[in-house]
Amino acid sequence: MAYQFVDPKSVGAQQKAFSSSMNAHIQSLVKHLQGYCSEQEGLPLGQSVSPGNPIQEWSVDSNNALIIDPYRTMVAESVEHARDILFSRYIGVEKPSVRHQQLRAVKKRIQQAYGESDLIAPLLRRNPTVKSVGMAKHFDFSVSEEANVFEISMAFNFAKDNAKDLLNEVDAWTWKVTGIRDGSGTLLLDGQSSISINRHVSIVAAIYPAESEQQIETYRKATQEWIELGVEVVDLESINDHARQLEDRIRAA
Incomplete structure (x- = not known):
């Protein structure tokens, strides 16, 4: 093994020189970076707009279910x-x-049943935008003609084990339905046109049914308000029958 004794004074001098050199480089880098810094002017939001407004809108839109x-x-x-x-x-x-x-599977069954109907297919819209309370929200389907909305619908899966997320989802949608029942619903079409939604319009919740006892209990909790709001629940296996009933309503209109 080769070794050599080093003079401590010599080592200390080298370390001091190295530290001094590093400090000089750091100060030079700081000055260089400061050259890229400049004060940023704030956005002119105006009196009617504030950073809190988007949060308030999101809160209303989700029925206070922000997570x-x-x-x-x-x-x-x-x-x-x-x-x-x-x-x-x-x-x-x-x-x-x-x-x-x-x-x-629920959405596909609706698309298939409605799409195969000569009466429903021309009136069917996928992912329509509905405005009621809060921000406008996409429903899954709507069936409408020039001045009449026959039905709007949303699909839900009650075979989920995460009851909290499902209940939050249902609550946010039910909040929109409440606005429609209060007479403030509008179906937004392409461009600037829209159709006013009658407060008595048929509102459908197409569901994949619950399977376990816990899921059934979640379903009961989630749909209590739907009964009062007149929301029609249609499970997966009943969609074709519901489509035939919808055809009868369109014929009678």
Whole structure:
């Protein structure tokens, strides 16, 4: 093993010189970065607009069901890696779960039953925009002609185990239905046109039925207000029969 004694005074002098050099480089970098800094002018929001307004609108739109996740720490190798993780978690397309497939089955059955009807198909709209209370919201389907809305509908999956999320979803939609029943519903069409929705319009909740006892209990809690609001519940296996009833209403109009 080779070794050599070093003069401590010499080492201390080298460290001091290195520290002095590093400090000089750091100060130079700070001055360089400060050159890119400038004061940013605020946005002229005006008297009727404030940063809190969007939050208030979201709160009304979701019937006070806003959920803010707790603070979490993410470990990533780089900023790019962190970006990819966030994209995959919140934006990226995930493989459909069984519950998503069940909900899609309900929508597909409606699309098929209504689309095969010569009376309903020309009047059918997918993902129509409905304005009632709060911000406008997309329903799953509407059936309407020039000045008359026959039906608006939304699909729900009651075979879910997460009762809290499902109840929040139902509450937000029920809040919209309440606005329609109060006479404030409007079906927004392409461009600037719209159709006023009669407060007695047929509102349908097409459902994938509950399976377990816990899910059945969640269904009972979720649909208590629907009875008072006159929401018609149509399960997956009854959609074809409901389509024939809708045809009869269109003929009678």
